[in-house]
Structures are given as C-alpha cells and as structure tokens.
Amino acid sequence: MKSAFFTVSLFYTFFILVSCGTTNKIEALRPSPSNDAPIVFKNKTSFVTMPITISLSEIEHQLNKKLSGLIYNDSLINDDKTEMKIWKTAPILLSEKDGNIVSVIPLKIWAKFKYGTDFLGLYDTREISLNGTITLNSTPQLTNWKLTTKSKIEDFAWSDSPTILVAGKKIPITYIINPTMRIFKEKIAKKIDNAIDRTCDFKPHVLNVIEKLSVPFMTSERYESWFKMVPIELYVTEAKLSKSKITMEMGLKCNMQTMVGQQPKNGFDASKITLKPVSSIPEKTTASVVAVSTYESASSIVxxxxxxQEFGSGSRKITVQKVALWHKDGKIVIALDVLGSINGTLYLVGIPNYNAISKEIYFDQLEYVINTKSILIKSANWLMQETILSKIQENCRYSIIPNLEEGKQSLKPYLTNYSPMKGVFVNGVLNDFEFEKVELTDKAIIAFITTSGKLKIKVDGME
Structure with a gap:
C-alpha cells in the first residue's frame, strides 16, 4: 500500500514539476503588452534617375494658352515718353534652330510717343500702328524648373504697312519705320521674355507629378501589401534644347517602403522637398526597399x-486553427492553436532567415513547447517526430520576396506610359530584387531589399 501511495505521489510530483516548468517557459514566451508607437527602423535612401523631356510643342501650347489678346499694356507715357500696347493676333509658332528657340509671333502694336523740349513745356505726341509678324531668336535656360529666355528680334514681316496718325488720318511710314525698328526691338523682345518667364514655370507640375507618384498603392491583394515612396530631395541638371525637345536629368532622393496590412498614409509635403541644381546625375537608379510586415499581418498569412491540412501519425492527428507570431528576446515565437488528438497550443521559437533558392523568409533553429489539456505532456511526443515537425515547419514561412515579385508585376502599369496627370507620361524598367537582411522590432518583421532600374518622364500635352 505504501509502495503504491509512493508511486502515485512520485507521479504527481513529476507531473507538477513538468507542468510548472512548461508553464514558466510559456509565460516567458508571451509577448509584452503592445502600444501605439509607430514602427521605427533605419532605411537606406534610394536614388531614382528620371530623365525628363519637354517637347517644344508643349511650351508652345502653354505659351498660347497663357498669352492671348492684349499681352502688353504700358499706359504711362511720362516715365519714358512712350505708351505702348501689344496684341497677339494669332497662335505663336515655335521651332528649334541651333539650340535656340525661334518664335514667330503675329502682333499688332500701337504706340504713342511724346517728343519736344522741356523749355516752356513744348511737347507733341504721335501714334504709330504696326501690324505684322515678328520673328524672335531666343536663347533658352531652364533653371529651377523655370524656363527663361533672352530674345532678339530677327525679322518683321508686315501684313499692313506701318502708319502714323496725323490730323486724324493714318499715313503710311514703312520707309521711315524700317530703319528705326531698333527703337522697338529691345522693348518688344523684353516683353516677350517676361511673358515666357511668367508662363513656363514647370516646378508646380513636377511637384504635382512627384506627389502623384508618392500616393501609396496596393501591390498585392493576397499579401495585403502596399508600396510607398517618400521623396526627400530633388536634383536637376541644366536643360538642353535639341531636336525640338528640352531635355534634362532629374534625380530623386527618396525612401521606399512596402507595408503589409492597412493602407499607409501619404506623407508628401512639397514644402519639405529640397531642390538642388547639379552638373550631372548618375544614369543608374538604385532602390533600397523596406518590406515591413506587422506580426498581426504575418500571423494571418501563416x-x-x-x-x-492535417498533421499526425496513424490515428493521431491535429489541425492548426490559428497562428500568432510575436517577437521575444531577438527571436520569433510562433503559437499554433491545434485541435484533434491534442487540443491546445504548440509554441515554436526560432530566428528569421532567408532562403535564396525559394526566396522566402523562414524561421530557423526552431524549438518547441506544448501547452495542452491532455493528461500527460509526454503523450504528445509523437507530434515531435522529425517528419511531422518538419511538415509543420514547412508551413511556418512568411513569403516577403514573392510578395515583392508580385509587386513588381503590379508596378508595370506605373512604368509603362503611366500618366499621373494629363500630359505627363512615366516609363521605366526595374531589375530583379536582391535580398539584404532581416531585422526584428517589437512590432514587425522588416526585410531590406535592393533593386535597380531606369525611369523616364515625358511632358507633352498638359492642360
């Protein structure tokens, strides 16, 4: 009797010790209470090279849209003894010649001149009417996204003979005005330059394009992933005019992120973007993408x-109902809620790693703990057989790289004649993603991936 009592007591003592040890280990695996602090990580900046082409026809379109009717009005005659009005009478035509812009501008010019002497206030005025087509040769310069020109009038082609108003009658003065056109040339050219300066500021359009590209968009419904670009600095070279196109190199310094879960917010702020002029820009785009997966999202995918799927041996089988992941002491805890021959929770603890062949994040060096309502802990040893455990481990994978590959396919529409706004077109190509490393925070698994490629932006036909 004493022997039987001793045996039962020893069994329960062993059971309690095992149970207490397991409970303590499980307690150590449980996650700390979460908070609402944002996920913080260090991200390498990316550099996106984007050559920009602005067609001369686009500048012509913008110039004609902004300049119509009366384009210049100087109603003060006492400052320089000249009063002048200039009307545009037909569309301006632009062409390129030896790197300069040639403008053909149909104009009507009315001018009043005050002449005489200060002595005794003896003054008289004369009105002159000019109607014809002016040809300007302009040296263009695009600085800080603004087109400026320095123009010289090359030719006048009169549609009506220049006249002067005398005693209420228009008297032709072509033979007089042609030799004296130098009086008008500098003033008219300057007014046209000022009009181009006011009209051809492309900076708002460029920032608008960058803002559109900064809007987070879904790259994969299956993985609930979003791509987000955060601009930091914008670089641009001097513009060159050739073959009726203005070309320049633009470089965008930015952060790139892939977020898994809810749609991230667009943090674009045009006022915080620095614009810097540079002499040259590297041809190659280098992108360092951060794939951020919250443990909640990873748990859902796993x-x-x-x-x-069922896991077991013979008549003893289990099914996994739910998976939860969290971070603990530099490792990942995977909690599997199971039903079947065992009802309880199986805990796997391991370190995230990367399989370059399958392009998956998996959990290496897995250890296990069981919390079960079964009578004896050791009765679940069958579950830990090598073949069963390996099958379970095979499913404990979180596929970030295939997610990005799928995201790459989703990016194609944004790299193939993508138009974020009317008259702006984006084209480009991205190379394969290359894995760098995995980091853990208390809220997320973060994978660092790099890629390279090229982008081009064409401006033609904006409203």
Missing part, C-alpha cells in the same frame, strides 16, 4: 498556409 494561418492561411495551414488551412485544410
């Missing part, structure tokens, strides 16, 4: 890996 749970899907176990759907419809």
């Amino acid at each position: 749970t899907k890996n176990f759907q419809g």
Whole structure:
C-alpha cells in the first residue's frame, strides 16, 4: 500500500514539476503588452534617375494658352515718353534652330510717343500702328524648373504697312519705320521674355507629378501589401534644347517602403522637398526597399498556409486553427492553436532567415513547447517526430520576396506610359530584387531589399 501511495505521489510530483516548468517557459514566451508607437527602423535612401523631356510643342501650347489678346499694356507715357500696347493676333509658332528657340509671333502694336523740349513745356505726341509678324531668336535656360529666355528680334514681316496718325488720318511710314525698328526691338523682345518667364514655370507640375507618384498603392491583394515612396530631395541638371525637345536629368532622393496590412498614409509635403541644381546625375537608379510586415499581418498569412491540412501519425492527428507570431528576446515565437488528438497550443521559437533558392523568409533553429489539456505532456511526443515537425515547419514561412515579385508585376502599369496627370507620361524598367537582411522590432518583421532600374518622364500635352 505504501509502495503504491509512493508511486502515485512520485507521479504527481513529476507531473507538477513538468507542468510548472512548461508553464514558466510559456509565460516567458508571451509577448509584452503592445502600444501605439509607430514602427521605427533605419532605411537606406534610394536614388531614382528620371530623365525628363519637354517637347517644344508643349511650351508652345502653354505659351498660347497663357498669352492671348492684349499681352502688353504700358499706359504711362511720362516715365519714358512712350505708351505702348501689344496684341497677339494669332497662335505663336515655335521651332528649334541651333539650340535656340525661334518664335514667330503675329502682333499688332500701337504706340504713342511724346517728343519736344522741356523749355516752356513744348511737347507733341504721335501714334504709330504696326501690324505684322515678328520673328524672335531666343536663347533658352531652364533653371529651377523655370524656363527663361533672352530674345532678339530677327525679322518683321508686315501684313499692313506701318502708319502714323496725323490730323486724324493714318499715313503710311514703312520707309521711315524700317530703319528705326531698333527703337522697338529691345522693348518688344523684353516683353516677350517676361511673358515666357511668367508662363513656363514647370516646378508646380513636377511637384504635382512627384506627389502623384508618392500616393501609396496596393501591390498585392493576397499579401495585403502596399508600396510607398517618400521623396526627400530633388536634383536637376541644366536643360538642353535639341531636336525640338528640352531635355534634362532629374534625380530623386527618396525612401521606399512596402507595408503589409492597412493602407499607409501619404506623407508628401512639397514644402519639405529640397531642390538642388547639379552638373550631372548618375544614369543608374538604385532602390533600397523596406518590406515591413506587422506580426498581426504575418500571423494571418501563416494561418492561411495551414488551412485544410492535417498533421499526425496513424490515428493521431491535429489541425492548426490559428497562428500568432510575436517577437521575444531577438527571436520569433510562433503559437499554433491545434485541435484533434491534442487540443491546445504548440509554441515554436526560432530566428528569421532567408532562403535564396525559394526566396522566402523562414524561421530557423526552431524549438518547441506544448501547452495542452491532455493528461500527460509526454503523450504528445509523437507530434515531435522529425517528419511531422518538419511538415509543420514547412508551413511556418512568411513569403516577403514573392510578395515583392508580385509587386513588381503590379508596378508595370506605373512604368509603362503611366500618366499621373494629363500630359505627363512615366516609363521605366526595374531589375530583379536582391535580398539584404532581416531585422526584428517589437512590432514587425522588416526585410531590406535592393533593386535597380531606369525611369523616364515625358511632358507633352498638359492642360
């Protein structure tokens, strides 16, 4: 009797010790309470090279849209003894010649001149009417996204003979005005330059394009992933005019992120973007992408890996109902809620790693702990057989790289004649993603990936 009592006591003592040890280990695996602090990580900046082409026809379109009717009005005659009005009578035509802009501008000019002497206030005025087409040769310069020109009038082609108003009658003065056109040339050219300066400021359009490209968009419904670009600095070279196109190199310094879960906010702020002029820009785009996966999102995806699968040996089988992941002491804890021959929770603890062949994040050096309502802990040893455990481990994978590959396909529409706004077109190509490393925070698994490629932006036909 004493022997039987001793045996039962020893059994329960062993059971309690094992249970207490397991409970303590499970307690150590449980996550700390979460907070609402944002996920913080260090991200390498990316540099996106974007050559920009602005067609001369686009500048012509913008110039004609902004300049119509009366384009210049100087109603003060006492400052320089000249009063002048200039009307544009037909569309301006632009062309390129030896790197300069040639403008053909149909104009009507009315001018009043005050002449005489200060002595006794003896003054008289004369009105002159000019109607014809002016040809200007302009040296262009695009600085800080603003087109400026320095123009010289090359030719006048009169549609009507220049006249002067005398005693209420218009008297032709072509033979007089042609030799004296130098009086008008500098003033008219300057007014046209000022009009171009006011009209051809492309900076707001460029920032608008960058803002459109900064809007987070979904790259994969399956993985609930979003791509986000955060601009930091914008670089631009001097513009060159050739073959009726203005070309320049633009470089965008930015951060790139892939977020898994809810749609991230667009943090674009045009006032915080620095614009810097540079002499040259590297041809190659280098992108360092951060893939951020919250543990909640990772848990949801890994749970899907176990759907419809049974694990076991003979008549003893289990199914995984739910998976939860969290970070603990530099490792990942994977909690599997199971039903079947065992009802309880299986805990796997491991370190995230990367499989270059399958392009997956997996959990290496897995250890296990069981919390179960079964009578004896050791009765679940069958579950830890090498073949069963390896099958379970195979499903404990979180596929970030295939997610990005799918995201790459989703990016194609944004790299193939993508038009974020009317008259602006983006084209480009991205190379394969290359894995760098995985880091853990208390809220997320963060994978660092790099890629390279090229982008081009064409401006033609904006409203």
